[in-house]
Structure formats: structure tokens, C-alpha cells
Amino acid sequence: MDELIRPKVVILSQGDEVITGAIVDTNAAVLADHCRTLGFDVVRHMTVADDLDELVKVMREIDALADICLCTGGLGPTQDDLTVEAFASAFSKELLFDDEALRMMSEYFAKMNAEMAAVNRKQAYLPESATRIDNYWGTAPGFIDEGNTCRFYFMPGVPYEMNEMVQATVLADLQNHFEVDVPSLVTFRILGMGESSIQQLVNGIDIADDIRVSFRAGLPEIELKLLFPNSYDDALIQHWVDKIEAVLGHCVFAIDGLGHSVKNIADCVDQLMTEKQMSLNLLETLSKGDVSRQCHADWLVRSIIYPHPDDILLQYKTQQQTVSESLAIEIAQHELANTDTAISLVQLFDRVEDNKVTVYLAVVSKHYQRSMSQVIKGRGHRQQLIASSTTFNFLRKYLLDL
């Protein structure tokens, strides 16, 4: 699409857990996504075991192949953590003891009220020419260093630590060291529509060839990404965004990349609750706490979970005999009257078949109430997740109209 040469990136994951399939490598996808946003070209992902010879060999191969290597894993204190040793051996680097790294580790252990084991000292050895990447979220420092022609970034394999390090240090260093043609990325976050339906609707618009369209299907959120080449006209970007929003309609709950950013539907609701200074009282059934755990304690006052809707009929001594939207409203009103919150939200459900339920939602405040029902199919865990996101989306729409 663009004429500029884009830096080539190899993503290297290491560790027995990944190579043996004991864990799925989510780090590689996260890093690849960052690279795309930066306008870099990921040419390979590679994963190798905790094996010194193999690591040395693969690092040399990457050095010959790419401009940038983003490497995760192998920085821990144990005997199977061999990254530093392998890098030093691959490019004939001396290892030096880094006092500051040791000091930070000691501080981290003190903060955690834990004793630092002798084996942790190993983690303070870094290649002589390396720039340490401070780790405030765990023990292992990361580091940046040059091979022969490739710039290597070493980060811990723990996704949380890796992510924090990327945000705090790695992205900035990548941008400083590599001049790139940064494309503009716009992400539509979508709920309540399948990937193929979205594809079909998007196919109906004749999107310009220089815009790259891609999908990322989660459960149940789906992302539609538009990647516009560098210095694409802002008005033209807005033109395409409007066109897509028009065909996808109310299924789009957020559009990221035009000055806005939300992480997911829970984050979207959090922003609205905070902005409107609301407080919430919640009753969950099918989602069994999955809504509550994602609510912020600043505005979630209380939540009750009844995994079995029958227990609710007993508890609320209602005259209604079955679970329904009107029962959900009755309970929400009852809860609102008995607590000191601005909004009361109730989720009920009724099992139709083994893999099919109807969810009933009601949300009530002093002046305004709303309810809905929806059929959810699939197995238990899937039902739980869809119930959870449907509840958040229902609350989002209510808040927007408030």
C-alpha cells in the first residue's frame, strides 16, 4: 500500500510451556497487533523451547532476517531461563552484574513482604551493552540490545508484566529508533452480530482498495479494523467510518482511534457510569458474578447472585408465577425502593432447553425504566459470557438515553 520500506519484525516466544502447548501464546498476537499499529511488518513468529543451543541458533537466524526482534520469556530465576545466556553467547557479549536491577528486585520483594531468594540474583546479570527495561510489576528486568544488525527487545513471558513493559518503555523505544509510516487504525467494537453478517454488510460498501479491512472475533465481542495509510485525509477517514457505522447500526458500541478509546463493553459502561455519576444495585443470575466482577467499586454498591431463578420466585414472594420481563421489572423496582442507589438492574433467565435459555433484563431508576429479553444458545460457559455482555450493553443503551 505505501512505498516506504517498513521495518521487519520477528516475534520470538520461548519456553517449554508454549512449545509443548501447555499454554496458548497470547503474547505473540498482542505484540503483532502493536507492530501493525506502528506500521511495522511482522515477517515471522517463532517459538522455541528452553534449550540453549536452539536459542543461540534461532537468535542468529533472526538477526540475519529482521530489523527488530520482540522476544518474550526465559528471563526468570530458574534453571530453564536461558535468554540472557543465549543472547550473550549468540553475539559474544559479556554479562555484567547490574546493581540497580538487583536494588529494584530487592525493593519489589520488600514491597511484597517476601524474602528474595538467592537464585534471583541471576536476574541482575545483563549483557554489557544492554539497556535495562525496568520491571515495576514483577522481578525480571527486561533489556534492549543490538545483535549484529537487529535490535532485540527482551521481555518477561508473564502477559501482565510484558504488557506493562511494552506500554511503559518498548513502544516509545521502537518509535524513537525506527522511522515508520504510521497508518491510522480505526476499530469498530461490535456486539450482537456475527462475523459473517458483518463481512456481508461491509462487502456491500465499496471500500477503497488502499484501506485494509480485518476482523478479530472474540466471544462475544467482534472487532472490525480499518487500517488507513499514513497521512490519509481526515475527512475521508470520517467518510468511511460514517459509512460503516451506518450499515452496522446500533451493534457498534464503540469506535476506537478517532480520539476515543475503550477496552471493552465493561469499560464503556464504566466511563458512562462515572460521567453521569450514577450508582448501581445489581441482581445477576445466568452470568453468575461475571458482570459484578467487571464493575467498578466506585459505583457498584451491591450485587446479589441467584444461580437458580426459582430461588428468586421464593425470595421475592411475588404473585408472578414465572420468570419474565415483568418479573424483572417488579424485582428491580423492589430493589430500588430498598437501597440507596440511583439505578437497579435485574437479570433473570428461563431455561428453554439444555443449550438454550431466555434472558430477561430490567433496569429501573426513579424516572425511567426499560426491559428486554433475548434468547441465548450454546453451552454453559458461552451462555454466561453472552449474558454478561448483553447485560452490559443493555445498561450502556439505558445510560445513553438517561
Next chain:
Amino acid sequence: MDELIRPKVVILSQGDEVITGAIVDTNAAVLADHCRTLGFDVVRHMTVADDLDELVKVMREIDALADICLCTGGLGPTQDDLTVEAFASAFSKELLFDDEALRMMSEYFAKMNAEMAAVNRKQAYLPESATRIDNYWGTAPGFIDEGNTCRFYFMPGVPYEMNEMVQATVLADLQNHFEVDVPSLVTFRILGMGESSIQQLVNGIDIADDIRVSFRAGLPEIELKLLFPNSYDDALIQHWVDKIEAVLGHCVFAIDGLGHSVKNIADCVDQLMTEKQMSLNLLETLSKGDVSRQCHADWLVRSIIYPHPDDILLQYKTQQQTVSESLAIEIAQHELANTDTAISLVQLFDRVEDNKVTVYLAVVSKHYQRSMSQVIKGRGHRQQLIASSTTFNFLRKYLLDL
């Protein structure tokens, strides 16, 4: 470790969605797990984009490196599906039209009530020397063929089709073609002890050189894995397992691989609750529903969540002025008296500093009560996860003593 030579496997995933991070590569983990079970040695995972030159290059590299290549993706009908072409080009194979493959595809489309597009014909071209892998679950046939020294297995990238093909054809072919040495894997699941402390304690035991030791650090669970060579003496496996269990003590909540299997601490509690036919009433605070959502509806009767402990002091009209273990017991007893469950579990907390809280837990049944407190440090989300697993572990120990 063992004397037998284990076949070397490279797992190759291809496709723009994987390389750009648009999707997480779960196929690689699934295939790697099969290889471990078969006793094969996965030496690398590699992922490349839909680029012909790159594919040819990487297939030749793999041929030189491994005995087996398990490849997913790139078998579809569109212009960016280049696997067959790349393999033919890498090893100078002719492509032949496979009538049977076309017949099966036509049949599949007929079954789906869909018309077969002209582009699908492309999928019936296979290398002259290939053995077709029938696909009853989608359109693209897979195939098995030899490079120069490596046996290649090509499968679709759609996880469902890939899985079915592996079960129906690939596993049997692998077992027929490669004589292997199947190792035994034992996994210790650990809570309440850090990775480096575990390493230190394990270092204290002089574990035999032929046993491979590895770690997997989660938040907050940690796994310690022992891989024993094929036909290792059962009594000797038990000897080492006992030794390790002895040093790690009560932090081990499960040992997988000796006929037992649990997924995590919630699964462990689920097995105990079911076995003992218990029912639970729960009050959560800090974990904000993260315990409830992992409880099974078969035994979780009701759960209440108060994100703010102060609201509990008001709600329960207790004479106690502060949050404490004894308050947790008082509330648990109150809840037990007012509900029809066998066990009542209460989790309270007290904020010491911004990033430091004390959690108080009490569990009560008719005949037996227990309580504990624990300091948890770190940021909000970390506190929530640790509170959750600590609560499950507390309940687990209670159930074991019941």
C-alpha cells in the same frame, strides 16, 4: 534425558490473521499438546504470512531442521491461499487434479445447500506424490507428503476442521510412521508460594538428571512440571513426587498426571463440593464476583457482593465496629441461620493502604467453623484475583477437613 531419539517436529502456522495478531494461534498449542502425548519433540513453532517466497523458504528450512512438519492454514480457495503452490515449488512437485477431492467438495456443498464456486476447483489440485486427508467437516482437503527428509502434514486453519482431521487421520499416520518414546508428565499445582521459592526448595532435592523440571507462573497459581522418560519405573515416579510434595507442603493444592486431573483451584473446589454433596452461600467483597462466577450452579445457592465493607457494617447491624475475622464469623453464622445451605462463606476486607489490604475469611457449617486473615498487596485487579484464589483455597482446606 532418554537414549531413544525422539522425532523432531516443527509446527507451522500460516496466514495474515495470525501474523498480524488479528487472531491468537490456538492450533499450535493443540498440535504441540498432541506431540507431547505422542512423545515427539517439538523444536519450533513458526508463523509466516501468506507470501509465496517466504513460504517456500520456510518449508525448505523446516525440511532441513525437522522430521515432521505439522502445518495449518493456506488451503482455502482464495488468492492468498498458497500452501500447495509453495510446497510444490519448494520440493519440485507436479500438481495433479484429484477427482475424488472435487467429488467430496461437491458433496459437502450439496449437504450445506450451497452452490460451489468456481474458485473451489483450485482446492482439488494436490502434489503428485501426496496422500489426501479427507475433509468431512469443510471444503479444503488436507494432504501428507514428503519433502526431502521431512514428512509434512497440511491441514486447514479452521480449528474445528483441523481438530477433526487430526483425530481421524493425522495421529494414526504419525504413530505408524514414527516409533516413539512416550514420557510421563506430572504437574504440581501450587498456591501461596512464589516461583523462586519453589525453585529454591526443589533445588534442595537432588532430582535425577533424566527428569525434566519446568515451571509455569500464572497469577496467582504456579505449576511445577516433571517430565519422566518413557517407561520410567512407577515406584520411582512416586518417590520423586512424594519428595517434592514433602518440601512444598500444603501449598500444593493438586497433583495432576497420576490418574488425577484438575484444571485450577476452582475446579478442585468444584470436585470436593460435588463429592461431599455440599451447598454454599457466599458473601464476597474484594473479589467482587470473581469467586461466584467460577462456582458451579449445582452447589452455589446464593451470593451477595458488597464492594465496600462499610456497607456491610450498616447492613448487618452488628455491634462490632470494625472489619475483622470475628465479624466475618458473625456474618457467616447469620447467613447460615437464614438460608438453607450447608455452608456459609464470608469474605471481608480492610484497606490498609492504597495497594495493601487485609482479607478476612470465615466459613461456617452447623458443626464446624474456621477463619483466617491475609495481607494482599498490589494493584486493584491483582488484589481481586488473589482474593479470589485465596478464598477458593481456604474453602478447599475446609472441605478436606470436613
